[in-house]
Each structure stands twice: as structure tokens, then as C-alpha cells.
Amino acid sequence: MRKIKIFDTTLRDGEQSPGATMNVAEKVSIARQLARMGVDVIEAGFAFSSTGDFEAIQTIAQEVEGSTICSLARAKTADIDTAWKALSGGKNVRIHTFISTSDIHLKYQFRLSREEALQRAVEVVTQAKAHVDDVEFSPMDATRSDETYLCEVIEAVIAAGANTVNIPDTVGYTSPGEFFQLIQAIGKRVPNIKQAVISVHCHNDLGLAVANSLSAIRAGAGQVECTINGIGERAGNTALEEIVMALRTRKDFFQADTSIVTEEIMKASRLVSKITGMSVQPNKAIVGANAFAHESGIHQDGLLKEKMTYEIIRPESVGAGKTSIVLGKHSGRHAFKTRLEELGYRPNEEDLNKAFERMKRLADKKKEIFDEDLEALISEEMGRSLERYQLVSLHAESGSGMKPTATLELSIGDKVIKKTGHGDGVVDAAYRTIAQMTETKSRLCSYMVKGITGGTDAMGEVTVILEEEGRRVTGHGADTDIILASARAYLSGLNQLAALGEKVKQGESKVGLI
DSSP, X not given: OEEOEEEEOTTTTGGGSTXXXXXXXXXXXXXXXXXXXXXXXXXXXXXXXXXXXXXXXXHHHHHOOSSEEEEEEESSHHHHHHHHHHHTTOSXXXXXXXXXXXXXXXXXXXXXXXXXXXXXXXXXXXXXXXXXXXXXXXXXXXXXXXXXXXXXXXXXXXXXXXXEEEEEETTSOOOHHHHHHHHHHHHHHOTTGGGSEEEEEEBOTTSOHHHHHHHHHHHTOOEEEEBGGGOOSTTOBOBHHHHHHHHHHTHHHHOEEOOOOGGGHHHHHHHHHXXXXXXOOTTOTTTSTTTTEEOOHHHHHHHHHOGGGTOSSOGGGGTOOSOEEOOSTTOOHHHHHHHHHHTTOOOOHHHHHHHHHHHHHHHHHOSOOOHHHHHHHHHHHHTTTTOSEXXXXXXXXXXXXEEEEEEEEEEETTEEEEEEEEOSSHHHHHHHHHHHHHTOOOEEEEEEEEESSSSTTOOEEEEEEEEETXXXXXXXXXXXXXXXXXXXXXXXXXXXXXHHHHHHHHHHHHHHHO
16 A cells, blocks of 8 residues: 655645735644644745745744645745745755746746756756755646656756656646556656656646546656645646545555545635635535535435445545535435434324425425424424314415405315405404404414524514413414414414313313213
């Protein structure tokens, strides 16, 4: 089982994401978390680029332990010297220097010949080696470079003292098959390659950064450069959490693993997201909000029976808490019942089925079903076991210049009755009409409304207190339509009064028989 080094460049390449600039304190905070995770190398910044980067590298090198601290440097004398000054107080430090090897870069950007670029690469590696034992060299835009020339440069910098040679797919141009062949070719064509670790740095312009990095590992790469949440230039870099968990989950296939403490992954993701202001998309692998959430009834049923049916990674293994069974329009009865039991409810089959159907209807109206929604639904259904009055339908009208009207259909015993009534408002109209239809004379003592959950699609819960012949009851109703919730609450109270009345009659009957 090979050990793959993780080189994290969140603080350097990741910070190059538009809007992701970090101050010194923020960089130190992230560096400490990366060290807790067991990251092998932390590229803390580009010392020559700014005073802030210099200070961050210097502070991290002196204060953060457990990881090698690295500074980037161009193939220039001043860059190498500045990187060394920033790193000089640290225990384990590395200088990472680079120059392009692709003809397109050499011609249009650097305006150098191949020979000049090769000579400069050797010079800066030699200079860096005079300062530190650990030197990394990157032939920028390697995947668009001539293979023979690329191998020549790699051989020369290793001879000059480079311990790590990093092969960057700078513009995210290559494909997994091509990259595998390139890494394999370097391993075969560079005579002194065994004296250095082959590293890879892939960009995600075509969405292939992780796939290309994994392909390179199979071809012999021993280090992967990556960032938390995959942030970085343009479309970003290889995502640390994805590469680490792919290796950890499929050790059988890759025959390789890392030393990352995976339980710290979610903390790192959230910290970087908070500091940079770059939110993680919900469907992002490993760290997205939906990574361990299941709504499909088929998936939920399988998970509840055996988690391995639809979950190849335990959420606890990346610090993501536990599996989330999300109730919605695609959920099944098994998941619904299980969630109710977790909330402490044990409904009978009839109440469960009714509440499940109501949950399905509710899910068509709102995006997310909360526990409070479920409690309101099941409490209402479980309270209907002795229902005399059931709401079949309700239509209410109100507005400026018109009289509030409510038309209701009620099931009373074995009959369905329909009636229209008016009132001071639609709730009053509904209540007056219900009272006439049920021929009850209860008094409304209290009427309260509260939002169970947030948002414009929130469930509303209505609580009423009714009094009749000295008996007081509390009725509850819940719905996204507050008028329907009000009618259900009123009928809930009337049904309780009716049930109490039946108990009193039965009691009087028994007394008479004695």
C-alpha cells in the first residue's frame, strides 16, 4: 500500500480565486486546521508577491507544526531569496519554484528559448538547494509541452537537487488516459526519476482534475497538489476531500492511501468556506449539504435496512455528522414511519397512512418537510380516532369591498353536508358555518396562530380553545393554508367535545342501571 503525499495549496492557488483573498490571521487559522488534518505539505503563499503573503508564510513556518511549510517562487533569484527569508525560521520548509516548458508559454509569455528555460530552471533549483534541503520544481503547462523536452528538463532539475518534480496540468487540458501515459513515460524516460517524487497539480477547467490526479497516482505519482473545496484559479483545482476519500474508499483498486485524518475534513471545508465567502454547492461530493442526504423512497428503504446499500462513505468518517433522511414528495412510508418513531410517535396503521398521505400533499407545496411539520400532522391524525365531524372541502373568499364567504363540505356520520356562510372575516365565516352545520353551541375562548417553520411556504399551526357546558378542550390544526388550518383546529375541538359528551352519557347510563 503506497502512501500518497498531500500537498495543499489552498493558501496559495486557492487564494487566487476571485474574491478569496485572506489576511494573515485567516491564513494561519486555515494552516492550523490543515496541520490537524495531517496534510504533508502546506503551500502557505507566494512570498515575493506581497508583504501580506511574506508575513503569512513567515508566521505559519514558525508557528504551525506537523506539516512541511512551502513558499512558491518564480525562476528568479529575488523570488528564491525572498522565499528563503520567509521560511528561514521554520523546522520543515520547502521552496517550490517553476518555469514553463510548453512552447506556447515560452514563445508568448516568457519569450525564452527551450535552452534558456532549461538553464534558468537548473540555476534556480541550485540556488534554492543552497538554502533548503527540500526543493520542488514545476515545469508549468507540462501537459502541453513536448514530451522529450519535458523529460530533459526534469532530468536536469533532479540532478541539480530537486527532491520533487511536479507535473502541472496548468490549464486543465489533459484527459485521464493521456495523463496516465505522460506520468508513465516520465517514469520510464527520465534516468534519475527514482531520486525524486513525482507530483501532480491538476486544474479543473474540463471537470477532470480529480480524475486526472487519480490516473496519475495509478501511473506512479507519489504526491497530489490540491485545495480544500477545490477552490483555485478559474474552475479551481483538484479537491483535497475528493482525492483523499477516493483513495480511502477504493484502497482495493488504487493500492494507495494518505495520512489525512478524514474526520477533520468537514471542519476544514466549513472554515475555508466561511473565510473566503465561497459557499459549497449542495451536491458537492464529500462536503456538500446533500452529500449524505437521501430523499428517494427506494434509497431510504435500502438505507434503513442496510446503509451499505446506498452509502459508500460513512458521514462520520469525514466529520459530517450522520446520514440525513430527507422527507419529501419522493419519500416512502418506511422512512416516514421511522422518522416519526425517532420523534417519539407510535401511530396505529390507520393514523400513519392518513398522516403519510397528508405529508405527500404537503411535500407538493413546500420544498422541505421539517420535524415540526411532521409533529403537527401526526398529532392531528392521532387525535381523530373518534371523529364525528370531518372536513371534506373548504372554499373561502374575501377582499376589499366584498363580504367574507366560506363554503364547506363536512362529513357528519354517514352524510356529507354542504353549506355557505358569511362572517366578519374568512375564519369567522368558516367557524359560523361549521357551527350551523354541526348544530353545536360551543364558545370560542381562544384562537392562536403560529408559524411552525420559516419561509413563505411555512406550515401554520392554529390552536383553539372551545368551551361547552363547562367543558374546555384544545383543538389543533396545521396546514400551509391558514384558513384550512383554522377549520381543522375548530373541528378538532368539536370532535373532542363530542367525544366527552359521549363519555358523560355512557356514565349516566351506567349509574341508572346500578
